[in-house]
Each structure stands twice: as C-alpha cells, then as structure tokens.
Amino acid sequence: MRTIETTALVRYTDEKGLADALRGADALFLYDFLSTALRRAWPAADRLRWVHIASAGVDPVMFPELRESDVVLTNSRGVFDDSIAEYILGVIIAFAKDLPRSLELQRRHRWQHRETERVAGRRALVVGTGPIGRAVARMLRAVGMAVSGAGRRAADGDPDFGEVHASAELAAHLPGYDYVIAVAPLTEQTKGMFDAAAFAAMAPGARFVNVGRGELVVTADLMAGLRAGRPAAAALDVFETEPLPSDSPLWTMPNVLISPHMSGDFAGWRDTLVEVFAENFRRWHSGEPLLNVVDKQLGYVPSGQ
Amino acid sequence: MRTIETTALVRYTDEKGLADALRGADALFLYDFLSTALRRAWPAADRLRWVHIASAGVDPVMFPELRESDVVLTNSRGVFDDSIAEYILGVIIAFAKDLPRSLELQRRHRWQHRETERVAGRRALVVGTGPIGRAVARMLRAVGMAVSGAGRRAADGDPDFGEVHASAELAAHLPGYDYVIAVAPLTEQTKGMFDAAAFAAMAPGARFVNVGRGELVVTADLMAGLRAGRPAAAALDVFETEPLPSDSPLWTMPNVLISPHMSGDFAGWRDTLVEVFAENFRRWHSGEPLLNVVDKQLGYVPSGQ
Known part of the structure; x- marks a missing residue:
C-alpha cells in the first residue's frame, strides 16, 4: 500500500x-x-x-x-485458483485413500488394512467454468481423472473441460460422475442449485465437494442426502452460515470433511x-482499463476478460 | 487361476x-x-x-x-505404481493443506481458519528410481512440484526425474528438499539408509514419506529426528515391525500419519x-522369456527390463 x-x-x-x-x-x-x-x-x-x-x-x-x-x-x-485446485485434489485423494479413517484408527493404535480406490479414471464434474473451475479441471486431468464442466452455456471441445453441460440441465448429467465439485459464483441462478433433486440424481457412491459458496447448497437437503447415501460423502469448505455454528449436525456426520473457508488461503x-x-x-x-471488471448483471467476471 | x-x-x-x-x-x-x-x-x-x-x-x-x-x-x-503415487500425492497435499488438523478441529466443532501451503513449486526427492519411483515423480511433476531422484547411479536428463543423485551421497543432497520420499527396494545397500545423519541433513520443515520398506529407516533415529523437528513430519505406510505394535510411540507422535501397509492396495x-x-x-x-525377472544380486528388477 x-x-x-x-x-x-x-x-x-x-x-x-x-x-x-x-x-x-x-x-x-x-x-x-x-x-x-x-x-x-x-x-x-x-x-x-x-x-x-x-x-x-x-x-x-x-x-x-x-x-x-x-x-x-x-x-x-x-489469486486463489491453483491453491483451491490443490485443496480439491487433496480431499478427493483423502476420500479415495480413506485417509480420515486411517487417522481415526491411528488414534486408537489400530492396524487395520483396507483396500483403497484409484483416483485415475474417476469422473469429476466441475460446476463453475470460471478461472477456479478451470484450474481445478486442469489439476484433476493431470492426475488422470475424466473431467467435464457445467456452466451457464453448454459447449464442446473446451480446452480445460472438453464437454461443458448447461447448469440448467444439471440433474440430467449428475448420474455420470463420481465427484461433483461446486466452484460456481453465487448468483440468482446458482443459489440453491444443489437441492434434494440434485443430490437424488447423483450416482451411488458419488462425493460432493463445495468450495464455492455455502448458499449454492440447500443445507437441509444436503444433510438429508448424506443420510440417504447421496452424496455418499462431502467435503465442505463453505457454509450457508459462517462460522459453521457449533451445534450444526454437519460437524459430526460420517463421511463429511469440514474446513473453515480456507481452501484458497x-x-x-x-x-x-x-x-x-x-x-x-x-x-x-493512469486511466488504463481495469483488470477483473465484474459484470454486475451476471455477478462475476465474464470469461475472455 | x-x-x-x-x-x-x-x-x-x-x-x-x-x-x-x-x-x-x-x-x-x-x-x-x-x-x-x-x-x-x-x-x-x-x-x-x-x-x-x-x-x-x-x-x-x-x-x-x-x-x-x-x-x-x-x-x-x-501393479502398485500408480496407486502408490496417488497415495503419496495425497499425504503431501494433506500436509500442505493441514487436513489432519482440520479433522481434529472438526471433532471439537471448532472453526479455526489457518493459512495453508501451496504444493506447486515445492521440491521433492524421490529415493528409488524403479517403476514406483518413476510413477511418483511423474505424478508430483504433474501438479507442479520440482522433483529429483536418488538411485544407485547419478544421472542427468532422466525423463522422469531430470537429475538423479547417487544414493551413496544422499546426505549431501537432502538439505535441498521439502519432501523426501522413500520408495527404494530393501537391499544390503539401502537398509537403514534413513538414519540420524540423514534426518539431521534434512531442511527445516522437510517432511518424510516412507512407502518402501520399514527397514529403510532406523526407526529410533526417525523418532529422535521427529522430536527434534527434522523431519518436521512423516507419513509412514511401512514399518520395521508390521503390524506396528500398539505400544509404538509412533502412533501418537504429532505430525506423524500412519497407514497399515496399504498405499498400493x-x-x-x-x-x-x-x-x-x-x-x-x-x-x-510356452518357453517365452519371463517378465519382471529379479536380479538376485541387486535385489530388484533392473530398469530397462
């Protein structure tokens, strides 16, 4: 300064x-x-x-x-793109390799061999096609995952995503993914997009990651979904109310990883x-054009800027 | 069968x-x-x-x-190469993003923001230049880490490692790395190679990962090193005695992640x-040449086979 x-x-x-x-x-x-x-x-x-x-x-x-x-x-x-991408890859591998359970068994001094999952070959849907979503897509592709995007407009042959689905048709595409990752900006269109219908559409075993905004999710629907096994697990860095109240049931739900809005920091x-x-x-x-000008009707910086 | x-x-x-x-x-x-x-x-x-x-x-x-x-x-x-590489990347990101601490705070319903580390740009030394080490090197490079190898013979311009140091001179090179990853086969030459001198040579803050064999490490030296802060942390999937005895101090040492010999499984x-x-x-x-013939003098399958 x-x-x-x-x-x-x-x-x-x-x-x-x-x-x-x-x-x-x-x-x-x-x-x-x-x-x-x-x-x-x-x-x-x-x-x-x-x-x-x-x-x-x-x-x-x-x-x-x-x-x-x-x-x-x-x-x-x-600023946060690549750090958030690392965080997301980290929670995906933590799920695949059952790391939280290893830590729990470690606390009990228990040696209990389990089989783990591969990460390569798993299918990830990145909901949000701005620079954060793009960094996530590149990172997940780099380790061999099959990645698509979901954004305002459907597209084919996107350099980072390959196929981009229209978010308006999200539910139709959700069944095809092992990981669903929310990095969309919060707008009138995206608010509450992850609701009961979305969670019910997810594949058995699918996991949900939210680093976008808590309000992308209907929290009550997420909790009901987790209890019903769809999603099978969730990693949440953002919440409708932050800090997450200490009496929130999310803290103790099995298969939920909570971090305090720090994925990019x-x-x-x-x-x-x-x-x-x-x-x-x-x-x-000096009168030059500003960088990162937000389209106030869209609620984010349009791509190509 | x-x-x-x-x-x-x-x-x-x-x-x-x-x-x-x-x-x-x-x-x-x-x-x-x-x-x-x-x-x-x-x-x-x-x-x-x-x-x-x-x-x-x-x-x-x-x-x-x-x-x-x-x-x-x-x-x-x-069989295990890529799965082990995923596991190693997972524990590296877990350390960088402070995931074990997030899980601990979650158990206490505590919202405590911390700053995390980037993974990209960090320097990793992969000790062991067989197919597992190569898969690890490719994986870590894919997410932007700076990787070198250590093997029987020094080399330059290796396709996976770039520079390979001679393991016999390991201590001279250890100070330059943020992560030291043991994936070497256990032989007369590698047994106990991670001893007090090796740990003392590591950079402040460096973390140690062992997925090779427990006997690559002098466990008492590792525990003393961890108490002294070098290494600053360790992720251990293999141990001199397996299962790790329930009274081993390793279970409860801070900054130690223990998994039960399952990184590739x-x-x-x-x-x-x-x-x-x-x-x-x-x-x-049918009298054809066998795959993966071990050189019984070396104790592993020589590369190029």
Whole structure:
C-alpha cells in the first residue's frame, strides 16, 4: 500500500468507520470481503467510482444500490485458483485413500488394512467454468481423472473441460460422475442449485465437494442426502452460515470433511491480494482499463476478460 | 487361476503346508508376500525352477539359499505404481493443506481458519528410481512440484526425474528438499539408509514419506529426528515391525500419519496380481522369456527390463 499512499490519500477503516471513510472517497478496497457493511454505509458514498474486493466471489456486494449504480466493481480473480485446485485434489485423494479413517484408527493404535480406490479414471464434474473451475479441471486431468464442466452455456471441445453441460440441465448429467465439485459464483441462478433433486440424481457412491459458496447448497437437503447415501460423502469448505455454528449436525456426520473457508488461503495470499489491488490502482490512476471488471448483471467476471 | 489349472497341477497351501506342497513342484506363486515361510520350507524344494512373488519388494525371499540357487525369481512390478503415487500425492497435499488438523478441529466443532501451503513449486526427492519411483515423480511433476531422484547411479536428463543423485551421497543432497520420499527396494545397500545423519541433513520443515520398506529407516533415529523437528513430519505406510505394535510411540507422535501397509492396495489389486502371474505362467509354459525377472544380486528388477 506504500506506493498507493504516495499518489492518493488513503483512509483505513473497519466496519464501524466505513460510512465516515466513504464520504468523499473515489475508490474503495474492500478487504473484509464477507462483510455486509458496505450496503449499510452506501448512502455515504457520495463520489465513489470504483470498488475492488479482496475475493473472487462478489456476492456480498451484489446489493441493488451498488448493482444499479455506475460504480465499477473489480475482484481478485486468479489469486486463489491453483491453491483451491490443490485443496480439491487433496480431499478427493483423502476420500479415495480413506485417509480420515486411517487417522481415526491411528488414534486408537489400530492396524487395520483396507483396500483403497484409484483416483485415475474417476469422473469429476466441475460446476463453475470460471478461472477456479478451470484450474481445478486442469489439476484433476493431470492426475488422470475424466473431467467435464457445467456452466451457464453448454459447449464442446473446451480446452480445460472438453464437454461443458448447461447448469440448467444439471440433474440430467449428475448420474455420470463420481465427484461433483461446486466452484460456481453465487448468483440468482446458482443459489440453491444443489437441492434434494440434485443430490437424488447423483450416482451411488458419488462425493460432493463445495468450495464455492455455502448458499449454492440447500443445507437441509444436503444433510438429508448424506443420510440417504447421496452424496455418499462431502467435503465442505463453505457454509450457508459462517462460522459453521457449533451445534450444526454437519460437524459430526460420517463421511463429511469440514474446513473453515480456507481452501484458497495459502501463506502469502494477503500480500498477493494487495498486489492485485495495487496493480488495478496503478491502472485506475493512469486511466488504463481495469483488470477483473465484474459484470454486475451476471455477478462475476465474464470469461475472455 | 482357472486357465492355469487346465495346463498344470495346482496345489494351494498356507505356510504350514508349504514344505509338503513344494515337494515335486516346478513353480511357486508366493501370494503371502511378507511371509518368511519359504526359507523354512526350502529344503523340500526338490525341483523348483521358478518363484513368482505377489509384490514389488522381494526382500522377504532374498535368503542365501534362494539367492544362490538357479531358481528364477519374478515379481509383480508395475501393479502398485500408480496407486502408490496417488497415495503419496495425497499425504503431501494433506500436509500442505493441514487436513489432519482440520479433522481434529472438526471433532471439537471448532472453526479455526489457518493459512495453508501451496504444493506447486515445492521440491521433492524421490529415493528409488524403479517403476514406483518413476510413477511418483511423474505424478508430483504433474501438479507442479520440482522433483529429483536418488538411485544407485547419478544421472542427468532422466525423463522422469531430470537429475538423479547417487544414493551413496544422499546426505549431501537432502538439505535441498521439502519432501523426501522413500520408495527404494530393501537391499544390503539401502537398509537403514534413513538414519540420524540423514534426518539431521534434512531442511527445516522437510517432511518424510516412507512407502518402501520399514527397514529403510532406523526407526529410533526417525523418532529422535521427529522430536527434534527434522523431519518436521512423516507419513509412514511401512514399518520395521508390521503390524506396528500398539505400544509404538509412533502412533501418537504429532505430525506423524500412519497407514497399515496399504498405499498400493487399490480395490482389484488381488485380481491384477493374479493376472500378472497368469501372464508369466503362460510365458513359462510356452518357453517365452519371463517378465519382471529379479536380479538376485541387486535385489530388484533392473530398469530397462
């Protein structure tokens, strides 16, 4: 932020001071990316032209006043892609090699040989065809998995996915996959897309991974599905309510792996996020086109940008 | 085994009946591959010409009487390679993404965000340049790790490893790696190669993975090393004594992942092992050269075969 301080007056604030800080400000770097404070402070934004958010998902700022304003919104697309892809591959192998059970047996000093699964050859559906989904697809292909995508529009011959199914027809395609991986942005269209019908359509033994947003999933339907064996297991990094309440049944459900919204957060991510903002600030200050401009109607950065 | 029964008289036996079954037998398929029964039954082998073992490691049958005999020894090289590579990648990602800690926090219903590590860019040394080591190297490279090998002879420009260090100079090279992975066969030369000096030479934070044989490691030195932080962590699938005794301190050491000699044992491995033997039996019966002939002086199948 040093370079920025030489060319701009920088105000640092928390949620409480946001309205005061916004007054007269041209640009906002929203570092607390899950905060809903911006909507409350919005009436104070009297000359705001640009908001940059320190995350890939922009759903927390997709409130009507910002959406319908002329304020440009940019995100931190790209920072988390490869780290999230590694995390997803890690939970897939953990399931295949029965690692949680090995740890449980280790606690009991029990030597109990089991047969494990191969990862190569298994079929994965990556729901979300943005840069995170693409990084995931490349990673899973690299270890020999058969990968397809699901996105807004169906496509063939995609360089990362091969076949892309239309998310609107998701249920028809779900039976064909061993792993279903949710990395879609949260929009009006994707909210609750993983519901009872989706889980019922999954193949026996299929596992579900969610690193997108908790609200992609109808949590009650997921829990009912897990009890019925579809999905057979789930790795969840995001939740409808975060932090996940300590009395949530998800904590203790068998075959559920829970992590606290950290799949992309590799050591150094904070510096990288600041670098992304600093580059966009340089562009903004010198009148160049900004990177990662969100289409506020779609709710994400369209591909090809 | 059906096809074999049409062309040969097949006797099935356990350890107890081995001597009786060996008498008059031309070939032995040793399915219980960790058994030491063959040495005790050896005097009964009055016309044995071929032993096939249902494993990659042949150390349990490297006793002098077999070694110095004319009996041909073949192994099941190739069956486990890719499954073991997946397992190794899995434990590497589990360490990088702090998965065991996530599971521990999950048991306590605790939401505790941490920063994780990237896997791409980390340096791995694969000790053992046979087919398992090569499969591991290809897998780790596929996810962006920087991989070298260590084997009997130093080499440059190896297709899988790039650089191969001589195992005799291992300690000089160990400081350069974040992950040290033991997949070497157990021979006179490799026995105890991971000793106090080796662990002391590892980089701070380096992690050790052993899927080769427990006897590659001086277990007391490994435990002392873990207490001193070098290695910083270990994933162990094989042990000097198996099953690992329930009072072994390894079960409860922090940063140690224990699995019960199962890293290669994917569902279907038994059928695949029988197929490998059946193919070699077909060759043996029709006078064709056998696959996977062990060099009994080296203690493994030399590469290029």
